[in-house]
Amino acid sequence: xxxxxxxxxxxxxxxxxxxxxxxxxxxxxxxxxxxxxxxxxxxxxxxxxxxxxxxxxxxxxxxxxxxxxxxxxxxxxxxxxxxxxxxxxxxxxxxxxxxxxxxxxxxxxxxxxxxxxxxxxxxxxxxxxxxxxxxxxxxxxxxxxxxxxxxxxxxxxxxxxxxxx
Amino acid sequence: xxxxxxxxxxxxxxxxxxxxxxxxxxxxxxxxxxxxxxxxxxxxxxxxxxxxxxxxxxxxxxxxxxxxxxxxxxxxxxxxxxxxxxxxxxxxxxxxxxxxxxxxxxxxxxxxxxxxxxxxxxxxxxxxxxxxxxxxxxxxxxxxxxxxxxxxx
Numbered sequence: 001x002x003x004x005x006x007x008x009x010x011x012x013x014x015x016x017x018x019x020x021x022x023x024x025x026x027x028x029x030x031x032x033x034x035x036x037x038x039x040x041x042x043x044x045x046x047x048x049x050x051x052x053x054x055x056x057x058x059x060x061x062x063x064x065x066x067x068x069x070x071x072x073x074x075x076x077x078x079x080x081x082x083x084x085x086x087x088x089x090x091x092x093x094x095x096x097x098x099x100x101x102x103x104x105x106x107x108x109x110x111x112x113x114x115x116x117x118x119x120x121x122x123x124x125x126x127x128x129x130x131x132x133x134x135x136x137x138x139x140x141x142x143x144x145x146x147x148x149x150x151x152x153x154x155x156x157x158x159x160x161x162x163x164x165x
Numbered sequence: 166x167x168x169x170x171x172x173x174x175x176x177x178x179x180x181x182x183x184x185x186x187x188x189x190x191x192x193x194x195x196x197x198x199x200x201x202x203x204x205x206x207x208x209x210x211x212x213x214x215x216x217x218x219x220x221x222x223x224x225x226x227x228x229x230x231x232x233x234x235x236x237x238x239x240x241x242x243x244x245x246x247x248x249x250x251x252x253x254x255x256x257x258x259x260x261x262x263x264x265x266x267x268x269x270x271x272x273x274x275x276x277x278x279x280x281x282x283x284x285x286x287x288x289x290x291x292x293x294x295x296x297x298x299x300x301x302x303x304x305x306x307x308x309x310x311x312x313x314x315x316x317x318x
Contacts, residue, residue, distance in 0.1 A: 063314040075314055092299045098307055125288035132292050136255045136299035143302050144261040146309040151226040151238040153316045 002028040002110050010051055012085050015130040020120065027116040033103035046089035046097045048111045052080050055107025059086065059099040077146060079104065090114035091135040167193045167273055177216060177248055177297050185290050192279040197271045204264040205250060207237075211260050213274045214253035214298075217243050220270025224249070224262040237263065240312070241305055251298040253277035254284075 004021035007013045057080040064072045080086045121128035169186040172178040227237025243249045252260050284291035
């Protein structure tokens with residue numbers, strides 16, 4: 001369990017009242033990951049949302065070309081910094097993870113079971129809307145950033161980046 | 166106004182009650198464009214949520230420094246049955262792409278200001294449509310990443 005006061009500091013939970021925060025905190029666990037450890041993998045069912053407390057997490061997806069294993073690449077598209085939330089697919093149908101998350105430094109994260117959060121949302125329409133509003137904003141921000149990368153590549157303005165520095 | 170029955174045909178509105186469908190239908194209209202027409206521009210305030218009925222709409226993006234002109238690069242295509250200008254229901258309500266019809270097209274246009282008023286009155290409606298918009302954003306994110314991968318491999 002994580003203290004409700006820890007959660008209150010994050011925007012996603014800032015709209016929750018004390019009772020809701022207490023309930024969500026009971027669903028949360030504090031986890032540590034060593035550098036290089038996988039937190040979740042693309043294609044898996046999205047079962048939890050995560051808040052990064054300390055360290056750094058890189059999000060990437062893997063591209064493979066059939067019959068050409070030498071062309072397998074990890075494409076990095078985001079680095080999560082302390083205070084940021086990731087694993088938003090757990091709140092958005094079809095709840096499948098669209099990226100792999102790996103600790104790029106020793107990291108501490110809060111993992112919150114999404115199903116239980118969604119159950120709480122079933123009891124409180126305001127909470128449900130505010131959480132979904134937050135998730136939609138995060139999804140749109142990432143979409144916008146990805147399209148910008150795409151436009152930059154096609155315009156020849158971006159060097160290909162095969163991994164974080 | 167459009168018919169609530171028209172809205173009911175599409176999964177995007179599938180979980181709405183009869184009353185909610187009627188409320189949306191009241192603030193919606195059907196619009197058509199002939200040929201290649203600019204529907205909205207990146208950076209504009211999202212004044213309406215659209216839902217494509219027929220035709221095809223292309224989304225373009227560009228970088229600040231690109232010399233590609235106003236249109237930029239094709240980053241997505243909207244097909245019949247799909248929403249676009251989803252920024253209308255996602256803050257900060259600023260459009261993230263420029264949309265052009267690729268051919269004669271027909272769409273439902275839902276006025277964003279009045280839709281957000283409905284959201285204030287009915288949080289269940291707000292939740293359901295925002296979730297659909299989030300889901301559309303995730304689908305497009307996946308498609309954009311596939312395009313990105315194709316450009317990089």
